[in-house]
Amino acid sequence: MDFLRILILCVSISLLLQTEADELQLSPCDYPAVYNFGDSNSDTGGIASAFHPPAPPSGETFFKKPVGRASDGRLIIDFIAEHLGIPYLSPYLDSIGSSYRHGANFATGGATIMRPNESWFENGVSPFSLEIQFEQYTQFKDRTAYYVNEVKKKLVKKRLPKPKGFVKALFTLDIGQNDIAAGIRKLSLEQQKAAIPMIISNYSTQIRNLYAKGARTFWIHNTGPIGCLPIATVKVQDPMPGYLDEHGCVKNQNEIAMQFNNDLKYEVLKLRTELYEASIVYVDMYTAKYELIATAKNQGFGGPFQICCGYHGIGYDIRCGNKGNVNGSEVFADSCADPSVVISWDGVHYSEAANHWIANRIVDGSLSDPPMAIMRACHKQL
Template identity: 60%
Template sequence: MEILRLTVAWSLLVCLVLRMGIKEVMAVEADDIPAIYNFGDSNSDTGGIAAAFFPMAAPCGETFFHRPAGRGSDGRLIIDFIAERLKLPYLSPYLDSIGTNFSHGANFATGGATIRRQNESWFENGVSPFPLDIQVEHFIQFKARGTYFYNQANETSQRSRLPRPEDFSRALYTFDIGQNDLADGFRKLTAEQLRAAIPDIVNQLAAAVQQLYKEGGRAFWIHNTGPIGCLPVAVVDIHNATPGYLDEQGCIKSQNDMAMEFNKQLKDRVIRLREELPQAALIYVDLYAAKYGLISTAKRLGFEDPFKICCGQHENGIHVWCGNKANIKGTEVYGGSCANPSTVISWDGVHYSESANFWVASQIMNGSMSDPPVPITQAYYKHI
C-alpha cells in the first residue's frame, strides 16, 4: 500500500541536522541499541492492562496477530514499529507472566494510564491504577530483580529471557503519555483549571525522566500528545456546532488548543532537562504534527473519512465498544469491525488502526519531526 511507504527525503534531514546543530554522545546505530523500555498509556500498551484485568476482545488484533494481542488496535502500534526499526522483538508487558521475554526490554505502559495520579477506579472510568510514577517504580524493581537473577543464573539458557545488566545504560527509554491527563481534565475541570494544572503534569513527566536518569538511563525518546480533539468518539455526535467550536478539519478546537499548550510546555521542559541531565540525549517528538497531518490529508493519502470508526458503534449517545455487545431497544448489537481496517484511521474511536500507526511511525522515526532532528536509529545524540 503506497501510503505506508511515504517518508521524508534524507537530504532534508541532513539539512535540518546541519542547521540545528547536534553532537554525538556515542556512535550508536540501530544494531547497537540493545533494548527499549517504554512508559505510557493505551497508545503504546502491548498487553499490560489486559494482563492486569481482562484480555482484549476480538476482533482486536485481527489484521496482524490474527488474535487479540493486548493492543487496542487491529494490529501493531507505533511502539511495535519502533521495535522493528531497531531490529528488536516486540516488547513484552511487564505485568504479563506468560510468554514474556525481557532480554530486549519491557513495556510498562498500561491502557488508561496518566502522568498524575487520579483518585478513580479503573472499573468506574477506565483510569489505570498504574500512573507514570508507578510505572517507573515497576522499572526500578524490574531492574533490581532482573540484575539479581541474571547474576545468580549459572547457565546461558537461564539468562536468555532476562535483561543484561549492562544494557540498562545503553537502552532507549520511550514515553507516550499525557493524553489521558487532558481527557480527565476535560471531564472534571474547567478550562482555566486544566490550563493551570499543565505545569505540574509536565513536571511530573520530567521527574520520571530524572528518576530513570538516576537509574542509568541516557537516551530518551519523548512523544508529545496527539490531537485529542480529533478523536472520532468525541466528535461523532456533534451536530450544528457553534462557529469556532470545530476547526477546519472538524476537530474540537478547544481540546486541540489544550493539547498544543501541553506540548509547548513539554518541549520547553525537555529543553531544560538537557541542562539538568548533562549526559542524557533527549529527543522531543512532535507526534501531534504527524497525527494531525494524517487526519488533514486522509483522503489524499488513500484513507477514508478520518472520523470513520472501524470497530464498534458510537452514535446518538449510545456506545457499543469494539468487541462488545449491547442491547439497544430490545435488539442485541455487536461492535464488530469494518470490512477493510487498512483504509480507516480510527480503529475504535479512540485508538488508531495498524495502517494509521504505520504511517505516523514512518513520519516520526526518520527524525524529521524531532528536536533535535535525528532518526530513532541514532537516538544517542545530544543537543549542543
C-alpha cells in the same frame, strides 16, 4: 515570556541547523534493549494482563487474535521495534512466556502521568500511573541484576537483559493523553489549562528518576490531537461557530493538547541543560497525527472520523467487541470490512495502517527536536 525561556529557545534554534548537518556523520546506535512507558497508545498487553483481556476482533489484522493491543494489529511502538531490529516488547505485567532480553514495556491502557483518583472499572483509568511504571522499572532492573549475577541459570539469563546494557538502552515515553481526557471530563477549560504545569512537573520528575537509575537515551512523544478522535467528534451536535476547526476537530480540546505539548517541549529543553549525560529527543506526534487526519484521503484512507470497530454517538457507546443497543436495536460492535483504509480503529485508538503511517513519519527524525533519527538518538545533543 521570561528571559530563561527566550534564552533556551534561542540556543535551541541556533543549534538546529548544525544538528541536521552533524547527524549525517553520526554512526547508528546499537540499542541492546528498549524500555517503554505510556498508555494504551503503546500498551502491548499490560492492562490486559492485569485485568480483562480484549475480545475479538481486536488484533485481527496482524496477530489474527487479541494480544492486548488496542488496535486491529501493530502499534507505533511495534513498528519502532521493527525499525530497530528488535522483537516486539513484552509487557512487564505478563508473566506467561515473556522474554525481556531486548527490553520491556511498562505502558498500560488508561495510564496517566498524575496519580489516578478514579477506578479502572468506572472510567477505564489504569492504576499504573507513570510513577508506578517507574517503580516497576526499578524493580525490574534490580531483580535482573540479581538473577543474572547470582542465579546464573541459562534459561533465566536467556530471557533477561544484560545488566550492563541498561545504560545503552533506548527509553521511549508516550503518555499524557489520559490526563487531558480526565480534565475534559471533570474540569472547566480554564481549570484544564491551570492543571497542565503540575502534570508536566510530574512528568519531568519521572524522567529525572529514570536518569538517576541510569537511563541516558530518551525518545519522548508529545500527545496527539485529542479533539480529532472520533469519540470526541461524534458527540458534537449543532456546534456553535468556532467550536470545530477547519478539519472538523474539537478546537478547545486540541488547544489543551497543544498547551501540554508546548510546556513539555520547554521542559525537555530545560532537562537537556540539567541531565548533562542524557540525549533527549522530543517527538512531535501531534503534527504527524494531525497531518494524517487533515490529508486522510490523499494518504489512501477514508473519512478521518470513521470508526472501524464500535458504535459511538449522542447517548451511547458500544465498544469494540461488545453488544449494545442503538436506537432500539441490538448490535454487535464488529470490525469494518477493510481496517486498512480507516484511521480510527475504535474511536479512540488508531488502526494498524494508521500506526504504520505515523511511525514512518517520525522515525527519520524530521518531526523531532532536535531533528534526530531514532537510529541515532543516542548521540548527545549540545
